[in-house]
Structures are given as structure tokens and as C-alpha cells.
Amino acid sequence: MADRYLSFTATAPGRFLTARLGLPQPAALSRWTAERPSLDGHLMHLRAGGPSGLDLAPVLARTGLPTATEAATGSAGSATGSTTGSTAPAAVVLDATGVRDVDALAEVHAALHPVVRSVAASGRVVVLGAPLDARDHHQAAVQQALEGFVRSLGKEIGRGRTVNLVRLTDASAAESTLRFLLSPKSAYVSGQVIGVGTAEGPDGPVDWTLPLAGRTALVTGAARGIGEAVAETLARDGAHVVVLDVPQAAEDARRVAARLGGSALTLDITAADAGERIAAELPDGLDVLIHNAGITRDRRLVNMPAERWSSVLDVNLASVLRTTDALLAKGALRTGGRIVATASIAGLAGNAGQTNYGASKAGVAGLVRSLAPRALAEHGVTVNAVAPGFIETKMTAAVPLFIREAGRRMNSLAQGGLPVDVAETTAWLAHPASGAVNGQVVRVCGQSLLGA
Secondary structure: OOOEEEHOOOOOHHHHHHHHOOOOOOOOOOOOOOOOOOOOOEEEEEEOOOOOOOOOOHHHHHHOOOEEEEEEEOOOOOOOOOOOOOOOOOOOEEEEEOOOEEEEHHHHHHHOOOHHHOOOOEEEEEEEEOOOOOOOOOHHHHHHHHHHHHHHHHHHOOOOOEEEEEEOOOOHHHHHHHHHHHHHHHOOOOOOOEEOOOOOOOOOOEEEEEOOOEEEEEEEEOOOHHHHHHHHHHHHHHEEEEEOOOOHHHHHHHHHHHHHEEEEEEEEOOOOOOHHHHHHHHOOOOEEEEOOOOOOOOOOOOOOHHHHHHHHHHHHHHHHHHHHHHHHHHHOOOEEEEEEEEEOOOHHHHOOOOHHHHHHHHHHHHHHHHHHHHHHHOOOOOOEEEOOOOOOOHHHHHHOOOHHHHHHOEEOOOOOOOOHEEEHHHHHOOOOOOOOOOEEEEEEOOEEEEOO
């Protein structure tokens, strides 16, 4: 269903009226297309704190954005480099990994205060932080302070711009993450803190145009909605996609698979032998496993019969656990493989009438955080999750008007996301160069005002 309020605020009368009434004024987001794969404008590279030791220049240069650089020394001044800084920057990257005390936090303010207003509409601000040092409580305090700073800035920056924090120690390991956050693909990801560790790179050079070429990806619940968008995006990136859905959706699954040049697999993901059957259907193995299948059976707990509880927990959580365990035990996921599960902000922040759904999605986050280090150590497989917020689907279109409008506006971007926003985030986590991203739960919610 079209967001008529968003369309209205794009008109002159709409801007005038909403400004007078103090109503949200969402900006139309610039999303990735083949014709416009990059942000429009240059990238401004700033630094706060002491030397970081990060070799960022070559990584930032490969984003495709011309780069201007500057270290913060109490005032921003004018940027130097290949770009004069006379035009609005499309993105700002602030290296704050060297911030180790409260005085150095002033350099964060000094770097961004003069430039943040000039960032182009639908632009990006990415702050780079260091892992918290358990041996130095001053460093840990100020690096944690960056989280509050980033989330607060994300809620005030407006005009479709996003703000995120990346914790890293190795710039090259973070290349896929920086490329994602500094591109139109991350249009609905804001206010996030993403940890990037160290990992061996993918075998051979990375084809950034078709990164999943030669790889097999299985997407559950892929016959429609978000799952279909994920399948489309992985196919765009070169994967052979196996479209899995329930037998009742067999016709839709075959249609999607045929359109994408993939294959269809119909089975009940809650079946006790679902993992074994998937492994048997894919004897050559699997590179990407996307747990997207999910259901809702909303009702307040006092009115919720046991069947509504158990059916949601079985589809959304138990099947994910069983299937993942079976595929890992059988070695069906190749080394360098990726598991991406679907959580939800309902599981992170809670939602009235969704105790069953919230429990199941919080369980997915727990699965990811516990399994990720072991799966990587024992199988060479990363495990992450996406946590969507209000996404425009047929399901949300059926929500009553006022609840739907509240869901759309209660985030920093003041609008609902699209299935492709979840799909692009999933594709980044599935990327062969994303091996250093592990155990992360990334919200795709436009920085929802609910929860952290």
C-alpha cells in the first residue's frame, strides 16, 4: 500500500502544512538501482582522537566516492584531498578509534559539528570506533559514549540521512561493511552499532558486482514478501537461489524460482527431518542459509490459547534451531558459508499482543550470539541476524490505519521500510567478504523509536 502521507509531504502545500503543525516530514529515500548504484557526491574522511593505525584510505577509495580527508584539531576547517569540499558531502566517515579519554570526545564534536548540517539528503554518517578495552575503563567509557552519540545524532539529523557506528580493528576486514553503509543499499539502516572482527579473506579476489557467483543460497519462506525480495537480491548478486516454502505455496515458489533462474523446494520447515531433507536435496552443499520463514498469531497473553503460542514458537524458533543443527552436523554448509536468520524489533523491544512472536524473535537473537563463535571455529561459517521493523508488506497493509501510520512514523526516518531494505542487509551479511561480521543482530528499522 502506498504511503500517501510521504507523497503529500513531498509537495509544497504538504511541506507547509506539516511544518506549521509540527508533524513528521519524511524524505524519500534513495535506494540502490543498477542505474544509480552509488551515493551522489563525495566522501569526507575525518579523524578524532589519537592515531588509530587504520589504513582506511585504500578501502574508502574503493567505495567509488571521491574522498576528502581531514583530522579534527578543534575545528573542522576546510577539507583537503581530491575534492575541495565545496559541494555537500554524500557521506562522512569519522575515525574515532583513537578516542581514549573524555577530552578526546571533544574532537568528535569538533569534527562533526561544522559539517553535519551540510551532508546531502539521504547521505551517510559513519563513525568508526574501537572495541571496548576491558583493561582501561576510561577508554571503555568514551568508546561506549560513541553509541549514545550516534543513536542521538541519528534521531535528529533528518532528511533521510543515516548514522551508524562500526567497531573495528582492521580496515580491510571491514570493507564489505563500509561499502554497504556508504551506499544506497543501507537506506533503512540507522542508529546501529556493528562489530567487525578479524577474519581470513575469501578465497581469491572478490567480484564486487557478482559476489555470490558460483554459490548456492537457500531462502526459507521465499515465495512471497520479504523472502521473495531476499531471493531476488541474492540472485542479482549471482547466487543460485533455492526458493523454499510450504507445499501450499508450491506454485508461487516455482514462479519465483523460474524468474530468478533458481530452483524450488517445498517442504514443511517445522518437520523433524526438514534439515535432513534439505541436505539430501542439495548433495553438493550450500553456501548461504537464510532463515526467513515466519508467522504471527497475535493476541494478548490472557487471551492466547496454547496452539497460538506453540505454532509461532515452532515455526519462528524451533525450526531454525533444528534445521541449523542438522545442516551443520551433516557438513551441508561449506567453509566460508553464511547463516542469516530473521529476528525482529518485537523481540528486542517487545510489542503488545505479541508475547509469542517476541519470544520467538528474541530467541533467534540468542541463537545467533551463542552459535556464532562456535560455528565459525568449527565449521568456518558465520551466523548473523537481521531484525526488521515496520516493513511495507501485504501483512502490514492489513493493519488498521492508525496503527499502521504509527508504525510508519515511529522511527528516525518517519516512514516504513521496504522488503528490499531487509534483502540488501541480508545480502551484505551473506557476502563472501563479510567473514569478519559474526554474531551481529542488525536492525533494519529506520532507527525505530522503540528499544535500543
